[in-house]
Amino acid sequence: MSTSPTADAPTGTQEHVLHRISEELAVTFDGVFGPDMVERYVFESYAALARTAKIKTYLPIITRRFARDRLNALAHAQGKRPSGVPEVLFVCVQNAGRSQMAAALLKDLTRGAVNVRSAGSMPAEHLDENVVTAMNEIGLSLGEEFPKPLTDDVVRAADVVITMGCGDTCPIYPGKKYEDWQISDPATMTIDGVREVRDALRARVEGLVSQLVG
């Protein structure tokens, strides 16, 4: 039996980086979560992203951000570190188009007055290129975003969960508002189609803002 690690996940190196990230986040969440819990979040976040992410180069970086955001969500949900602002979660199938656009639009319109997250039931390998282009055209960069699987913690943290095309994949908890938006999937669209989706989303997000922050 031969040991045959794949080329871009060198034995031990990746693990070393993940341990370092765990130690750093254990300090960030000191008094909120124990180091064991933090380490589990880091390693499970890595495994969850590695399942679908095509390019492994940035995995440790996005693992760090994903794990930190999930821990923030959990800390908020459990009342240990409340964010003090409304929390909104957008969910679509691939977290490569609709939910990413909606999240970017809402972030831009509210600038910190609302905490915004997005996720997918079956995350894609990377963001849709036309989606990135269409958002760039209105001055919004998705360059640091990545498709993330839907997790329990981000649902728990949300006051409002907005689903688009992902059916009943989202856990339902009392005390939250669930909305389903009928928005076409831009995955197979030309750039013109994606622009229409973007503008339709902008209108809906503007409506949401007026409900959330008056």
Place this chain on the structure above:
Amino acid sequence: MSTSPTADAPTGTQEHVLHRISEELAVTFDGVFGPDMVERYVFESYAALARTAKIKTYLPIITRRFARDRLNALAHAQGKRPSGVPEVLFVCVQNAGRSQMAAALLKDLTRGAVNVRSAGSMPAEHLDENVVTAMNEIGLSLGEEFPKPLTDDVVRAADVVITMGCGDTCPIYPGKKYEDWQISDPATMTIDGVREVRDALRARVEGLVSQLVG
């Protein structure tokens, strides 16, 4: 904004069942993992399965089994409750065919002398029907199995990780043996094709057994 929970995930009820499962498993893992960690495993396991499982009826039952097995894997990996036997993990893309067949064959041949798990990088909605039939023909039931996403804990617990068609989606850790088996995907095959895959897998699994337990 209207609250619109989906029909088969009644608000609160599902959550109540998950809390009960968490309490039960907290007793099972008393002294190994704290109740907070156990509860996280239960709820995240639920969210992970709900993302892809088509039929939600059995979700609490399979969530309980999935969470318990993941906690067992972690307890073994951390040396808190070593299983005392070799641990083998089979990984394919959908955890609906190849990895399920290989796991069932290895379990049957070793009957407790090896601990066997399986997982997928992109779990399917349910097991492949022809796969279930072909395994029934040799007296092995897959009736209680379900597609599960690949998680860090089961990789960590494994002495041997065998991948089939899932590329580099599996975290690589030192001290484990990784093998890649070239086995065709039965997903689009007729029952005759699936029988051939089953028999090819049986031969490879028999070879593995002789290496593991002599």
